[in-house]
Amino acid sequence: MQARHLNTTLSRILALSGVAALLLVAGCRQDMHNEPKMFPQRGSSFFADHRGARPQVVDTVARGQLHADSYFYTGLVKGPNGYMEERDLMPFPVTMTVLRRGQERYNLYCTPCHSRVGNGLGEIVMRGYKPAANFHDQVRLAQPVSHYFYVMTHGYGAMPDYSAQLTPADRWAVAAYIRALQYSQVASTSDVPAGVQVRTLKEIAQQEGLPASDAKPWTLPATAVWANQGAARTEGSPAMGPANTANPKIAIPVSKPAKKATK
Numbered sequence: 137m138q139a140r141h142l143n144t145t146l147s148r149i150l151a152l153s154g155v156a157a158l159l160l161v162a163g164c165r166q167d168m169h170n171e172p173k174m175f176p177q178r179g180s181s182f183f184a185d186h187r188g189a190r191p192q193v194v195d196t197v198a199r200g201q202l203h204a205d206s207y208f209y210t211g212l213v214k215g216p217n218g219y220m221e222e223r224d225l226m227p228f229p230v231t232m233t234v235l236r237r238g239q240e241r242y243n244l245y246c247t248p249c250h251s252r253v254g255n256g257l258g259e260i261v262m263r264g265y266k267p268a269a270n271f272h273d274q275v276r277l278a279q280p281v282s283h284y285f286y287v288m289t290h291g292y293g294a295m296p297d298y299s300a301q302l303t304p305a306d307r308w309a310v311a312a313y314i315r316a317l318q319y320s321q322v323a324s325t326s327d328v329p330a331g332v333q334v335r336t337l338k339e340i341a342q343q344e345g346l347p348a349s350d351a352k353p354w355t356l357p358a359t360a361v362w363a364n365q366g367a368a369r370t371e372g373s374p375a376m377g378p379a380n381t382a383n384p385k386i387a388i389p390v391s392k393p394a395k396k397a398t399k
């Protein structure tokens with residue numbers, strides 16, 4: 137009886153001192169706390185200029201940031217006159233996967249203003265925002281595909297840029313999808329490859345079991361809405377040179393910023 141009592145007391149003392157020892161050891165933990173190191177935005181006596189943040193080493197590129205394919209990242213190439221120019225050219229092949237991605241991103245980021253069909257009458261515009269570009273007008277049809285990339289990258293007039301929301305690959309995918317939207321309205325049967333079947337929206341709706349109202353025709357905005365947009369259409373980035381009028385397909389629709397009719 138006595139021995140057993142002594143035993144439990146002893147083991148309790150042992151357990152308690154064990155916990156106390158553990159706490160002590162934790163308190164003494166130093167690990168790498170005292171190691172010499174740089175603190176963000178704090179000076180350093182280690183370097184001659186006393187700056188903790190080091191300048192980039194000349195002629196070096198951070199891993200994964202070489203961006204050697206400058207057309208992919210800028211949508212511009214150096215033209216014969218020395219100016220950077222847009223091109224009607226995709227930097228990678230357009231597959232159905234690319235178009236689907238472009239459609240998904242377009243529907244997310246562009247429809248609020250340009251609408252799903254790209255006529256420029258999105259919900260925000262209907263509520264008073266400056267009319268967004270109608271991708272089916274003659275000016276937009278003539279613009280090279282990299283112009284859309286450029287506009288998404290840098291913004292355009294009242295349109296904000298989408299470089300933070302869309303990666304370069306996504307911007308190209310959206311540009312390709314805008315082309316698909318345009319072809320949906322201006323293509324002729326001769327554009328359809330042999331063996332490919334063209335279906336009307338009504339047929340597709342029927343096949344997918346959607347209500348016929350989903351396949352209603354949509355309208356382009358009345359010319360009056362766009363009349364005051366004419367001047368703005370020739371405006372653009374001063375970073376780019378005069379328009380290449382020899383080949384309107386690859387011309388930049390842009391030279392000196394023209395005065396806008398409306399703001």
Ligand code: HEC
Binds near residue numbers: 247268283296368389
């Ligand atoms: C907040 C509304 C808004 C959103 C969202 C928007 N745009 Fe625009 N976009 C505009 C407006 C407004 C204009 C006309 C700009 C002007 O004339 O000042 C325009 C013009 C354009 C033009 C024509 C530029 C030219 O040379 O005439 C292109 C191309 C374009 N947008 C592409 C896009 C794409 C692609 C997206 C989606 C990534 C997008 N926009 C999202 C408002 C928007």
